[in-house]
Amino acid sequence: MTSGTGLSPRPDPPGPAGPMPHRAGRRRRLRRVLLISALTVLFGFSGAAVLEMIGSHAGVAATILGVALSVVVLGIVVPLFLWLDRYEREPVGMLLFAFGWGACVATLAAATLNDVIAHDLGRGSSNSLIALVTAPVVEETLKGLGPLLLLWFRRREVDGIVDGIVYAGLCAAGFAAVEDVLYLANGYASSGEHGLLSTALVRVVMSPFAHPMFTVCTGVGIGIAATHRRWTHRVGAVLLGWLCAVALHSLWNAGAVLSERGWLVFYVGLQVPLFIAFLTTIVLARRHEARALAEHLHAYVVAGWLSDPEVGMLCSMEARRYARAWANAHGGRDGQRQMHDLQDSASELAMLRARIERGQGDAVVLQEEQRLLAHIARLRRPFVGTALYRWPM
DSSP states (O other), X not given: OOTTTOOOOOOSSOOOOOOOOOOOOHHHHHHHHHHHHHHHHHHHHHHHHHHHHHHHHHOHHHHHHHHHHHHHHHHHHHHHHHHHTSSSOOOHHHHHHHHHIIIIIIHHHHHHHHHXXXXXXXXXXXXXXXXXXXXXXXXXXXXXXXXXXXXXXXXXXXXXXXXXXXXXXXXHHHHHHHHHHHHHHHHHXXXXXXXXXXXXXXXXXXXXXXXXHHHHHHHHHHHHHHTOOSHHHHHHHHHHHHHHHHHHHHHHHHHHHHTTTOHHHHIIXXXXXXXXXXXXXXXXXXXXXXXXXXXXXXXXXHTTSSOHHHHHHHTOHHHHHHHHHHHHHHHXXXXXXXXXXXXXXXXXXXXXXXXXHTTOOOHHHHHHHHHHHHHHHHHHTTTTTSGGGGSOO
């Protein structure tokens, strides 16, 4: 064993390593089909119910206009979280689940619960009370439940804060898009083009990141929970993140209620600083993930599985793009795909190593580590000793 790493040294020269096996048993395939079918029904029913509810209040034409404008929000918000997810990309199915949960299930449940609570409070209740207390608690709970379910059922795929942010952000993006359809449609139905444009200015142009900013707090808590073994730390991290999300949501709604005569002051004094803090968190999280990759891959440099120039390439998005372009220029599309696979596999390996170093490396994780090492040994072979690694990364 190599001292200090717990890794077997890489044999020299390495033996041939075939592709990683990905054969699932019949039972596993059946469970997957049943799960996808159940989620399709759940999301489809919830989404259709939400659209029917909006259409019944605002009309078909207003709903269509609302959907068209809310797509703009998706085009702004979703790419940001996919950009954050570049180093260690999450499974597409889990990303779709997070978005679908927010867009379909969370919106329908929130609309229902908000209406029920408002009805129970009675006619004498203030709209401000609902905006400041009911809506933040209900909506942040339902949005946070989506990534929390992923942590519970797909624990091996949630590796830290970045993953928590990505899943929470996409869930909130889906929720915000559908909620925007509701507000935009109602604005058009009540005040025509003027109502549509004024609502679009506030929700689409001025505050497209509002819901993601709140729910990312819960995502950070979920990401922290994924890195701890003690249940008290896990529960505490998620609860604290949820409380921060609810507090920010309530503060945002309070600003909207109190700024009816001074909306611009509210926007500059509260919304802009929150947005800057949100972007700062996103950038710092991505930089932290790059440093974590370098730290965890260093063990494989010591053991001889990787080289320092390779780790330098893997921990820089600019260097990764250069490496893929170099592979394409010298090996065509096959070379580019092989380099892309190498980068993805190395990122997955680093996350596995982090889990092992936290004491969460069971037999399945250790077996997966060996499979990834064999896979990477085959993938990196055409690039070792080439001009690719003679240039500083």
